[in-house]
Amino acid sequence: MKPNRVWSTDVTVIKHNHTEKSNLISFIDLATRKVIAYTISDSMTTSVLIKTLLKAIATVSNKKDLKKLIIHSDQGSIYTATEYIEFCRKYKFKISYSAIATPADNAVQESFHARLKCETFYNNYNTQNKIKDIIIIKKYIEFYNTTRVSLKK
Template identity: 30%
Template sequence: RAAGLAGVRLRRRHRTTVADPAAAKAPDLIGRDFTAREPNTKYVGDITHLPLDGGKFLYLATVIDLASRRLAGWAIADHMRTDLVTDALSAAEQTRGGLAGAVLHTDHGAQYTSRAFADACRKAGVRQSMSAIGSSADNALAESFNATFKRETLQGRKHWSSEHEARLDAFRWLHRYNTRRRHSHLGQRSPIAYEAALDTTSTTLAQAA
């Protein structure tokens, strides 16, 4: 006090990962290797919160392809029940026409360790993979995606003014992310452009054979 110093209270971080100690855990099949040789083989999934005016939140669940960085599936809701992540998984399954044999890597959140999500993965033919408890680096690509999404949609604001505005901004950005946003990892192409180039190359090779 004599020196005129005062502590700064950091803004409380909204938790979206709440582990269930009694839930079954899956092994880590990724090992921080966020790459894949071809699409529809390895994915990461996560949940992030969308702050609204008045202290309310929406929640965004994503399923991202590690080969093309494509957002294959996503869901937004005003809750963090297991339905949120199973809906995102179902959306990815519809996008791909099937996920059989693919690996889906997530954190140890109760939604991902739930029996309902395990059943959904089993039904889709997906192998579950999980990071270590409390280690954000083990799911770094998903964490980076979430940070970029919020930085580019909120643009310095602390929250959205309404649920409608948040949903609209999210839809616009997520669509642009897949179709127009360029990635250095993909040779300055968007995820869908990258996959289209792979399809063209594959078709050309097949015809030549």
């Protein structure tokens, strides 16, 4: 598979303490298994999703590479929102959804989010501090994209 043919996306909640949380929206290119764009936000809205998708689009130097792009996600409310669907139609992106209650259909994303939490917060840090947690997330994504050993096809 060539890069920029299929991207997967998902949202995960990062709990900082008993009262604070952030939402991490990420896009992964399934060919390279790299996080191509992400946003850490206090809210999980369609506008934040579209902002993150625009970041992903900006990483592609030749926009012709996006002509047959498929974006795969679960059927969460931000992914089935009219605003997101219309945005994808405007760019002629094909939308693909996991079956309901079938996280295995989006295994690359689910695995990435699980590993991020396992390899940072659950095992090592647990800072309970939002600012420090966001720095940890950013550093982990850089590590994941450049250093972490992964099996690729």
